[in-house]
Amino acid sequence: MGQLVNGVWLKDEPKVSKKNGSFNRKESIFRNWINDSKDNDFQPESGRYHLYVSHACPWAHRTLIFRTLKNLDSHISVDVVHPDMLEDGWNFAKNFNETTGDSVYGKKFLHEIYIQAKADVSCRVTVPVLLDKKSKKIVSNESSEIIRMFNSSFNDLTKNKLDFWPKELRTSIEPINNRIYETLNNGVYKAGFSTTQDSYDEAVTKLFETMEWLDNMLSSQRYLLGSTLTEADWRLFPTLVRFDSVYHLHFKCNHKRLIDFKHLWAYTRDLYQTGSVHKTVKLYHATRHYYYSHKSINPNQIIPMNPTIDFNEPHNRS
Ligand SMILES: N[C@@H](CCC(=O)N[C@@H](CS)C(=O)NCC(=O)O)C(=O)O
Structure with missing residues (x-):
């Protein structure tokens, strides 16, 4: 770097x-x-x-x-x-x-x-x-x-008027974005790049608290803001989709896997199966990048075998 x-x-x-x-x-x-x-x-x-x-x-x-x-x-x-x-x-x-x-x-x-x-x-x-x-x-x-x-x-x-940041939801979106950014989007990096036990413990604890919070929230609603798909969901999805292949092992976020969170996992599949979103997911780039580029974490640059994850499994959410 x-x-x-x-x-x-x-x-x-x-x-x-x-x-x-x-x-x-x-x-x-x-x-x-x-x-x-x-x-x-x-x-x-x-x-x-x-x-x-x-x-x-x-x-x-x-x-x-x-x-x-x-x-x-x-x-x-x-x-x-x-x-x-x-x-x-x-x-x-x-x-x-x-x-x-x-x-x-x-x-x-x-x-x-x-x-x-x-x-x-x-x-x-x-x-x-x-x-x-x-x-x-x-x-x-x-x-x-x-x-x-x-x-x-x-x-x-x-002429595409889809609005993922609707005016009436902005004040509700902001705190959700902030918590997810601090503890999950950036939280995986905080855990993975920590160089002291204390900073790792703090990051990984907050991270799994947020995943539990999300899993619970998504047990009774389809998206983070209820029934409306917003930017909050699309900011979360890229972290979730990389979780079990990269962050779980490489960044030591291994208390649980994404697939262990029933609702969060179904929600991830739901988002993956939305429109052409699946075409934007190329996990083999992520696997190669993280394990090969971060020599301070993985000095021998071995790329792990990784789990096979079926994001196309039905999600039964509506
Ligand atoms: N705040 C930026 C962060 C982007 C970012 O950190 N990208 C990483 C790749 S995942 C990067 O390019 N890192 C290179 C570096 O920090 O030297 C954004 O959200 O656009």
């Missing part, structure tokens, strides 16, 4: 706070917004924007889900990086199934896209990246904001 400092790529150590051994995720730095207000640089246009993703990454996965649910596939192009993220960071090698290379500029590394957008940039080089092909600028590298743009900014173009 490395990072950019003043536009220069530096190889460095993982982002663990030396003080208490806990994992600390940095804020994303590109935070522009696509909308049709007159003075905005980033207007909604077909063919103008491009997503760089990894199929391994749960944050990138959200953006692919919204791209498909909102019928943006033919309007926003996508490139898929190689799952191995080592000292040069994300790269565009094509010698792994369902990677694409950089079809826009033919670059070798994702950090080159960041430098092209801002020559003196200092940041971690993360996926997803939403690029404006017209200006070569990065619109956003923050998945939670990219999905909200996809949710509404292109509606006139696609």
Whole structure:
């Protein structure tokens, strides 16, 4: 892993706070917004924007889900990086199934896209990246904001009015998002990258408390907000779908498996079987990425055999 400092790529150590051994995720730095207000640089246009993703990454996965649910596939192009993220960071090698290379500029590394957008940039080089092909600028590298743009900014173009962030539910969605982000989406990383027993214990305890809370909630309702499918569900799904293949073993989140939570497991299958969402799930990228790239956790880079999980099993939820 490395990072950019003043536009220069530096190889460095993982982002663990030396003080208490806990994992600390940095804020994303590109935070522009696509909308049709007159003075905005980033207007909604077909063919103008491009997503760089990894199929391994749960944050990138959200953006692919919204791209498909909102019928943006033919309007926003996508490139898929190689799952191995080592000292040069994300790269565009094509010698792994369902990677694409950089079809826009033919670059070798994702950090080159960041430098092209801002020559003196200092940041971690993360996926997803939403690029404006017209200006070569990065619109956003923050998945939670990219999905909200996809949710509404292109509606006139696609005529798809599905709304996963409805006004009347926003104040109820926010606290659910926050708990799931802190203890589960990011919680698996906090557990996995802990370098002290205390920080691991704290992260993994909160994580399983949240899974119990969700399992209980989903015993009496179909989705997190009741009967309405919202962004809260789509922010949770990428973590759940990776749980038994990656987080359970690699990040030591092994108190229980996802499939041990009756309702949460059925809910995961329900979401998997929604529309074309199943086509966005490529767990072999995730397995390869996590076990091979995190040498501090898995120094011999052995990729485990992993369970066979049938996400197509009927879920009987309605
Ligand atoms: N806040 C970002 C986080 C994205 C993120 O951390 N992506 C990971 C992959 S799962 C990454 O690219 N990490 C590279 C690094 O931190 O150097 C988002 O939600 O978009």
